[in-house]
Amino acid sequence: MQTSTTYVRGSAPHKRSWTAYVRYRALNIIGLTLLALASVIVLAPFVWTFATSLRLPTESFTLPPQWLPTNPDWTNYNRVFEEIDFLRMILNSAIVAGAVVLGQLITASLAGYAFARLEFPGREVLFWLIMATMMIPLQATIIPVFVLISRMGLNDTLASLILPSLPTAFGTFLMRQYFMGVPKDFEEAALIDGSGQLGIFGRIYLPLVAPGLAVLAVLTFNGHWNEFFRPLIFLLSRDNFTIPLGLNVLKGYMMTGSVSIVLAGVAMSLVPVVAVYFIGQRYLIEGIMMGGVKG
């Protein structure tokens, strides 16, 4: 990440005076220490999850808490593969989350641009109607949605999770905010250049909202990777299960599964989504670097 040095934007130590510099350094060190402390606290549950997944269940819940996986034992991981078709479920989740991300990037950037930058009759009303659909909890509409899915012959397919998720009120709102944040001068410049509307959208605006697209992609992937309730209702056969359903299977009949095995499953199911974040983060930073406002 060579480029991110330019990302530093804090109040740089202007050579005002020696005392000001000392004060600045002291605050800097205190700030970094506090951040480091906060990050340790925030990461502790992950460390525990991972350490526990590497221990025999009988040693998992003892006090004082053990943070290091002494005598790592991988049997919990083997058990995950024995009890569920883990790779298949990972693949299903990846298909669903990947397809939804691609679809939402398209629908949300188009709709967000229209709301932010185009004028047409009914714009405000349509925006509010779309916003309003975010305000009904999923649980309230699951039965009508399932009836619809079933009528379309889509139940027990991955498409039943993908298709209804392609339009996104949240993504539309997110992208609208990003498009609105782009200064108007760009559009005026583009119009003078003679670019058409599609050209303005595709060549001028879309690159400028790359951070927004990255945020939406990471968020959507994560949301659908971890989605539990819709798959629970829509999917019927094990072959189509996504990974959160698989983790639930690990809990076992009447909770007779072992928490350590569940945690091994949790740890493994985190890997792809963390990978997506790392990829997304690169685009996120590059997007910011390319960002609309050149210094």
Place this chain on the structure above:
Amino acid sequence: MSAETAIAPNKKTSRNPISLLTENTLAGLRRRRALIGYLFLAPTIVGIIVFTAGPILVSFGLSFFKWDVFSPPSFLGTAHYSRLIADPRVLLGFRNTFLLVVLAITMQIAVGLGLALAIQQRMPTWMRYYFRTAFFLPFLMSGAATGIVIGYMLHKEFGPVNYYLTLIGLPQVPWLNSPNLVLITVAIAFVWQNMGFTLILFIGGLNNISKEVLEAADVDGARGWNRFWHVILPMVSPTLLFAAVTGVIGGLQIFDHPYVMTRGGPGDASRTAVMVMYESAFKNMEIGYGSAIAVFLFVIILLVTAGQFSLSKRWVFYQ
């Protein structure tokens, strides 16, 4: 505009709809932009009508019926609505939800913005990379896994947090077992998981502040609190609005965390509006009543969001 003209082969008839669009006038330009607006919106609008708005209207219709799925629905009129405004568990659910949203969303925005600013300070690149990742990581965990792990961390007798508290001589805190504390605990779990998202939003927002503005502020000698209040905050206000609006919309529908961690307890101390709705519909099999609670919640979220937007005109600043 070659694309538009190319699709107009019958240009001879002067007042047909296509020529209205292709007219080389300001009105023609406006019409073209409107058409593009509708085209851009079409996938979203059609999808939302079919998969979201339609089912919402069905649910709204169901709220006037008594229906347990097993037998045909019977019309009740507005009886569910008069029942819910007198149902102490529903009212408590809404009260808990409001408290949770105020606690959690305030904390989430404050922590997210605070961390974003702290990460802006001078530090090596790898360190910035580490912090950004560390604070975002919890967002990648599922609500159910968060519930199990945080629930264990905060277990009164067996959890590590209380273990360390007793080591430094403090009493065991009944994080999840005290009706007075449980909402704060659930809010902490919620913020732990969601602050990473707010953080990323604010990092983007802060990076959108132009250098000129910051340098101008430096020249003016704006530092510390002044710099934050008069320069940074107005410049990130669109992000703030977004975080607040989506946070409140999502927060008012909070379900996973209290459900996994407490099942609404102790007593009803952490039962939220959506939990009451879910239990009515799927545990008590009163789908119509659950729908009525959802409609009520919808109206409240709509009002709160509209309020946020109308207030936002006073404080949100677009560059």
Place this chain on the structure above:
Amino acid sequence: MTQPTRSAFSRRDFLRISGAGAFTLAVAACGAPAQPSAPAAGGEAAAPAAETVLLRIQVNPDEESPVFELFKQNHPNVEAEFISVTGIDHEEVAAKMLAMLAAGEQMDLGFAATEATQLYAGKGLALALDDYVKANESDMKEYFADVHPSLNEAMMWEGSLYQLSRDFNAANMYYNTAAFEQAGFGHPDSGWTKEEFYEIAKAIASQSGSQKVYGYAWINRLWGSWMPWIFVNGGNLLTEERAPGGEWLWETFYADDPAAEGRGGGWRWLAPQANNSANVEALDFMVQLFNEGITPAVELGGGETLQGFFTSGTLAMTPAGGFWSGGLANAGMANGAFDVQLFPNWKNQRHQFGTGALFIFAASKNLDTAWEYYKFGATREAMEANGIFNPVTITTPSRRSMCNAERFANTGPEHWEVFYATLDDHPDTAPIPAPPISNPMTTLFTAYTARAMSLEMTPQQAMDGLQKELEDLYSREGAGMYKLE
């Protein structure tokens, strides 16, 4: 009152109430398939043998498919589609079930435990098996002779039998053998008392050591929470009564079994009695254990971690049934590290249990095939193959002959006989109170339990509050649960 007529919920009903133009259009555009109407029970024309019959079974495929494979050997024309329900709670299972019924999905067999047995029976969702059982008397004799009458009594509603009990769990007392030894206690007598229990729990909890060990812990839910204490103290949450009827079952299949005497046509829980003195006294005891540091704060969530605490040796005792033998083995607890005894005697030693089995959907279009499969599933051969009993026992088999030394030889507990002795030695043992409205009842029960355990209310106040809310629930939803004259 007559048997509620089962009316399949049709697409027309759904659309009629929807009143949503957009939704109607969307549905119409998708070309809805014709909605099958529910045939009356037993009215199915026998399918030609050559024709393939597809059974849709709502059950965990890992557990059920070995049974189906065996069935298929003699029924090659039958195929199965397993509808996997991963829901851990009743709400999750119910949400899926309700959605599928609303969509008019045809299902042939499903699973229900005591919590839902009377609900599905009372709503006309489950098929009464009476006619089939009577018609297959010779086949069924062996099954009933092997299953304790109290288990199948719990499968009845208003004189009819809806399920053949497959597995059950009574709340016995599991204990950590090392914790007992360390405090100088051995295996308790089967007739041990509440006072002896208290002495052991207190001794263990007051030991000083590097790590505090709690004497006793439980999860706040309906089955096995503090309900066992209510039962051994002679109480119950609801009034108990036996429905008339059921003689056909008892006289045909249990004529020689003294334990079947006095049984009726299923339980009726007609009124709440939450604040009766036995219940309040039991809750008082729970609060006392908590206040004395013998019991940790009661778990409010799904209780995923309690098993972890027990296997880690930080808990000495907890109420659980045969399902824990497999659960603890799954969690890596060695054979011999834990053992089990009957729940202690207070005023009596009456246990509470829950039992589960498949049921047949009354609207199934393949009733005869479904019954063939159902009957096969209850045979010893099929049950031995079932994934819930094989390779690891994750719930207690309802067949006495399957509760044997071999079954528990690898996992423990050493005193596995306790599981079935619960029923044999205490034939008054009964199911958890689970009327058709048991779901909302459970929400209230756990909410007020937590109020008392968090010391927000005294046990008396909590039970008074629970009684009041249960009375409201009964007056709103309780009418028509049973076929009262």
